[in-house]
Amino acid sequence: MSKARGTAAAAPEAEETLAPRRNPDLAGxxxxxxxxxxxxxxxxxxxxxxxxxxxxxxxxxxxxxxxxxxxxxxxxxxxxxxxxxxxxxxxxxxxxxxxxxxxxxxxxxxxxxxxxxxxxxxxxxxxxxxxxxxxxxxxxxxxxxxxxxxxxxxxxxxxxxxxxxxxxxxxxxxxxxxxxxxxxxxxxxxxxxxxxxxxxxxxLKPLEEDAVVALLGQHRPDIAEEDRAALSRLSEGSVGRAIDLADAGGLALYREMVGLLSALPRLDIAAAHAFADKLTRKQDDGLYETATELLVWWLARFARSLARGAWPAEVVAGEAALMTRLANARGLERWVEVWEKVQRLFARAESANLDRKQVLLNALAALETAAA
The missing domain is CATH 3.40.50.300 (P-loop containing nucleotide triphosphate hydrolases)
Structure with missing residues (x-):
């Protein structure tokens, strides 16, 4: 996940304690x-x-x-x-x-x-x-x-x-x-x-959800209690990634992204443009990088879960229903193709310095086409 810092700022003492050479504790x-x-x-x-x-x-x-x-x-x-x-x-x-x-x-x-x-x-x-x-x-x-x-x-x-x-x-x-x-x-x-x-x-194996939640409570008490479990699932057992996402406003972006995808198979065009505008308004705030990484991660998680035949624990409410609806629209092979296409699209955008807003809209359009 991106380590860009967003709207939330990490407490200096928490960052100092979590720095590997200064951290006296190892959990999990x-x-x-x-x-x-x-x-x-x-x-x-x-x-x-x-x-x-x-x-x-x-x-x-x-x-x-x-x-x-x-x-x-x-x-x-x-x-x-x-x-x-x-x-x-x-x-x-x-x-x-x-x-x-x-x-x-x-x-x-x-x-x-x-x-x-x-x-x-x-x-x-x-x-x-x-x-x-x-x-x-x-x-x-x-x-x-x-x-x-x-x-x-x-x-x-x-x-x-x-x-x-x-x-x-x-x-x-x-x-x-x-x-x-x-x-x-x-x-x-x-x-x-x-x-x-x-x-x-x-x-090292990923940490259990309870361990990440406890570490977030210990090192980042500023994170709301109800958000800690969501960040644990979003980070897949990595407390470092959970903190990076919290600092980058990743959980709020993820909730907004899932809400946007929940309109599929018919994408809300106005909402998609508003989302893309917010992510690309500034080049240096890290929101675009965080959101695109989360979208790729969500597609990979969806494809893995579809292959296993069981949905993962929800990060935010409504994910299971969304995944069920998309799985009924297309099979695993098609969604793997979409995941790979979106990955390539974002990678090409960075290497060729393409218009970020249009790239993001193209990625969302690929999901809309697959879900139709």
Whole structure:
């Protein structure tokens, strides 16, 4: 989902707490934590982990949680692989010196590599700079400043170009002792097979609805209670995506979009034009990006549900009736075609800088034609 900020503004303290390197809590991923603890306690900790899952589900939070844990351990004799007694939690309290140094980016034995911000365009760059990736090898091979581990976290590892991936591959082929590499990726399958085969893979599942609702209540109490369950379903178990959608006004846009689609098979032309006008009035408010992503997501969700033969829990009232009506009009194959057509239309609009309003109206017209 788009991370553009819309009408609602996130509380600064909530954003600070949720930032992965400063977040002391990890909810809903007990199994992933158990596997990391099991590996640590075994005394044979893999030198590289590939942590995958959907955006905003907690991958980077887990990576920094494990990094803090490892850096906080006292070396035992000549071995850096675990302690004398089994440990049962990765939690390091916020008042711990290691937590504070990791949170501030000041721990000498931790290197974080991620996409940098393009100041001219005021957004993150498309790829991780290869020069940043090349710093990892020398960092992991040097002597630890504190006599323990050296840890490197690559947040957005699937954003490395081929040169960056090859630099990581060299490290994985000859891993230094006492070094830990944590690769965080939204799309692990898109990385080089040679990298995937040299990493221990850990995939985080989407959070349960109750967990997302509870986290929203904890970190974003400004979000109305009745909206939290809707945002959980809209984000498909990703608290990060739920917060992004709340900040971008995504839930209100989604309600308006479903209301517009509910008129199918005959689209309300005046309402469609008003909707398109609102989304394209400004180029930099993120509303168009958020709405188009939501429309593509809704079509994909509808097609998946139609294939399974069961409608999902409603985000807003009336969705099930709408899906039933559209399914009666056309079969699965036709709706998959519409979904693919709308995806291509929006992608082409961005690459060719087409008129956004007309593109959106064309997408809605494709749904109207299919539903007729």
């Amino acid at each position: 991923h007990d199994e992933a934590e158990r596997l990391l603890l099991e590996a640590w306690n075994s005394g044979r900790l893999p030198h590289a982990w590939l942590i995958g899952g959907t955006p905003g589900v907690g991958k980077a939070t887990l990576a920094f949680r494990f990094a803090r844990f490892v850096l906080a351990q006292e070396p035992h004799g000549d071995s850096l692989f675990g302690g004398a007694a089994p440990v049962t939690s990765l939690h390091i309290p916020p008042e711990h010196p290691v937590f504070r140094r990791v949170a501030s980016g000041g721990h000498a034995d931790l290197l974080t590599v991620e996409r940098q911000r393009d100041e001219k365009k005021d957004r993150l760059k498309r790829d991780i700079a290869v020069d940043d990736v090349r710093k990892i090898g020398p960092f992991l091979r040097r002597t630890s400043s504190e006599g323990g581990w050296r840890v490197a976290v690559i947040d957005g590892a699937d954003r490395m170009n081929l040169s960056g991936l090859n630099a990581i591959l060299k490290i994985l082929e000859e891993p230094p002792p006492g070094a830990l590499l944590l690769l965080v990726s939204d799309n692990p399958g898109g990385m080089l097979p040679t990298i995937r085969s040299r990493c221990r893979k850990l995939t």
